[in-house]
Amino acid sequence: MRAYKPKDDVQKKPYYTDRFWVAPQVPKYDVETDEVFAKDLAALKEKFEILEAYIQVEQMVVYINPEDNFEVIKFFKEELSYDQLSELSAIDWLAKRGEFEIFYQLLSMNKRKRVRVKMYIKEDQAIESVEKLFRSADWSEREMYDMFGVKVNNHPFMKRILMPYDWQGFPLRKSYPLQGDEFAQWYEVDKIYGKEARDIIGPELRDTARIDRYDSERFARLGHEVPRGAEVKDDDPINPQEYQEEGGVFLIKKLKKESSVVIDDPQR
Amino acid sequence: MAQHKVNYAQDGGLPVALTTIDKVVNWGRSNSLWALTYGLACCGIEMMASGASRYDFDRFGTIFRASPRQSDVMIVAGTLTKKHAEFIKRLYDQMTEPRWVISMGSCANTGGMFNTYATVQGVDRVIPVDLYLPGCAPRPETLQYGVMLLQQKIRAQKAGRAQKPKRLI
Numbered sequence: 001m002r003a004y005k006p007k008d009d010v011q012k013k014p015y016y017t018d019r020f021w022v023a024p025q026v027p028k029y030d031v032e033t034d035e036v037f038a039k040d041l042a043a044l045k046e047k048f049e050i051l052e053a054y055i056q057v058e059q060m061v062v063y064i065n066p067e068d069n070f071e072v073i074k075f076f077k078e079e080l081s082y083d084q085l086s087e088l089s090a091i092d093w094l095a096k097r098g099e100f101e102i103f104y105q106l107l108s109m110n111k112r113k114r115v116r117v118k119m120y121i122k123e124d125q126a127i128e129s130v131e132k133l134f135r136s137a138d139w140s141e142r143e144m145y146d147m148f149g150v151k152v153n154n155h156p157f158m159k160r161i162l163m164p165y166d167w168q169g170f171p172l173r174k175s176y177p178l179q180g181d182e183f184a185q186w187y188e189v190d191k192i193y194g195k196e197a198r199d200i201i202g203p204e205l206r207d208t209a210r211i212d213r214y215d216s217e218r219f220a221r222l223g224h225e226v227p228r229g230a231e232v233k234d235d236d237p238i239n240p241q242e243y244q245e246e247g248g249v250f251l252i253k254k255l256k257k258e259s260s261v262v263i264d265d266p267q268r
Numbered sequence: 269m270a271q272h273k274v275n276y277a278q279d280g281g282l283p284v285a286l287t288t289i290d291k292v293v294n295w296g297r298s299n300s301l302w303a304l305t306y307g308l309a310c311c312g313i314e315m316m317a318s319g320a321s322r323y324d325f326d327r328f329g330t331i332f333r334a335s336p337r338q339s340d341v342m343i344v345a346g347t348l349t350k351k352h353a354e355f356i357k358r359l360y361d362q363m364t365e366p367r368w369v370i371s372m373g374s375c376a377n378t379g380g381m382f383n384t385y386a387t388v389q390g391v392d393r394v395i396p397v398d399l400y401l402p403g404c405a406p407r408p409e410t411l412q413y414g415v416m417l418l419q420q421k422i423r424a425q426k427a428g429r430a431q432k433p434k435r436l437i
C-alpha cells in the first residue's frame with residue numbers, strides 16, 4: 001500500500017505542479033499528407049492569414065488571427081461545406097502565456113472530415129459570435145463566458161448559463177480554487193440568510209474523510225441512532241430494527257425481528 | 269361465564285381502544301407521511317424505486333406529492349447545487365408545519381464526493397434536517413428504514429397545537 005500523506009491542503013498548493021503523469025504529445029503531420037485537407041487549406045490561404053496548420057489524429061488544426069474568426073468559420077461553412085459546429089470553448093493558458101486559446105470543432109458530413117480552428121486571444125479581448133452561422137454556438141459561447149470570462153460580441157443573449165446570474169468569478173480558469181473563493185463558499189448563506197448568519201452557520205466542513213463515531217450532531221451509526229446532539233459514549237444504545245417501537249401504534253401487532261424469517265432463496 | 273377466556277382489555281378483544289389525543293394525532297401524522305418529490309440527482313432514482321411497486325412506499329402511507337403545500341416530509345435525494353439552494357429554502361418555507369426533512373445520500377448530507385465550488389456542503393446549511401441517510405446511493409431499504417425511524421421520531425413528539433418551529437437560525 002502507498003504510504004499515507006495528509007491530503008487536507010492539496011487544493012491550496014499552487015496549480016501548475018503536475019500531480020499526474022503528463023502524456024506526451026500526439027505526433028503532428030504535414031497537411032500535404034491528406035489530399036482533402038491540403039485543398040481546403042490552399043483555398044483558405046488565399047483569403048486569410050494562417051499562422052500554423054498541421055494534422056493531428058486525422059484532424060486538421062488551423063491557427064488563425066482572432067479578428068478573422070467569423071469570416072473563417074463562414075468560409076468553412078459555405079465554401080468548404082463544414083456544416084456542423086460540434087464544440088467550441090476556451091483553454092486557459094493565462095499563467096503560461098497570458099492568453100486564452102479558443103477552439104472551434106467543425107465537422108463536414110459529406111467530406112467526412114473534422115477540422116479544428118484555433119486562435120489565441122488576450123485576457124480582455126472579445127471575439128465575434130458565430131451564433132449567426134451555427135445555432136449550436138449560442139449555448140457554447142455562453143458557457144465559455146460563464147466558465148472563462150471570454151466576452152463574445154454580437155451574441156443575442158450574453159449571460160451566464162450554468163452558474164447563477166449573480167455569481168462572481170470564472171470557475172474554469174486555472175487560478176480559480178476548486179473549492180471556491182470566499183464568495184463561492186458563502187454564496188448560499190449570504191444569499192438566503194444574509195452575511196450576519198455566517199457566524200451562526202459556520203464555515204463549510206470540507207474534509208469528507210472525517211469520521212467521528214460519537215458525533216451525534218450530524219450522524220449516528222445505523223442501528224444505534226440517537227437524537228441530535230445526544231451525549232454518546234462507548235455504550236451507545238442499540239435500536240432494534242423493527243417497524244414499530246414498543247407502545248408505537250395501538251391496535252397493530254408489533255413485528256419482532258427474532259420472530260421473523262429470513263428467506264435466503266430469492267427464487268423460492 | 270369464564271369459558272371464553274376473552275381478555276377484553278387486550279388488542280382485538282373488543283373494538284375499543286383507550287388512547288390519548290397525542291397518540292391519535294401522531295398515529296395519523298406518522299402513517300400518512302406525504303413526501304415532496306425532490307430527486308436532485310442519482311439518489312432520486314433510488315427514491316423513485318422506493319416508491320415503485322417492488323418496494324412499495326404506499327404501504328407506509330408515504331405518497332409522493334408534487335406540491336410542497338400538500339407534503340409533510342421533504343426527501344432531499346441528491347446533490348444540492350449552490351444555484352438551487354435558494355429554491356430548496358423557498359420550497360421548504362412553503363410546506364405547512366409540522367414538516368420534516370430527510371437528507372438522503374452523501375451529497376445531501378455533506379456534499380459527498382463533490383468537494384467543489386458549486387455544491388452546497390450539506391443541505392443542513394440551508395434547511396434544518398431531521399434524518400441523515402448514509403450511502404451513495406442509499407438502497408430503497410435504507411430509505412424505508414429512514415422513513416420508519418422518522419415515524420418513530422414523530423410518535424415520540426408531543427402533538428400539541430404549538431409545534432416548535434424548526435429554524436436553522
Ligand code: SF4
Nearest residue numbers: 310311373375404405
Ligand atoms: S450520494 Fe451518490 S448517488 Fe446520491 S446523489 Fe450523490 S453521487 Fe448520486
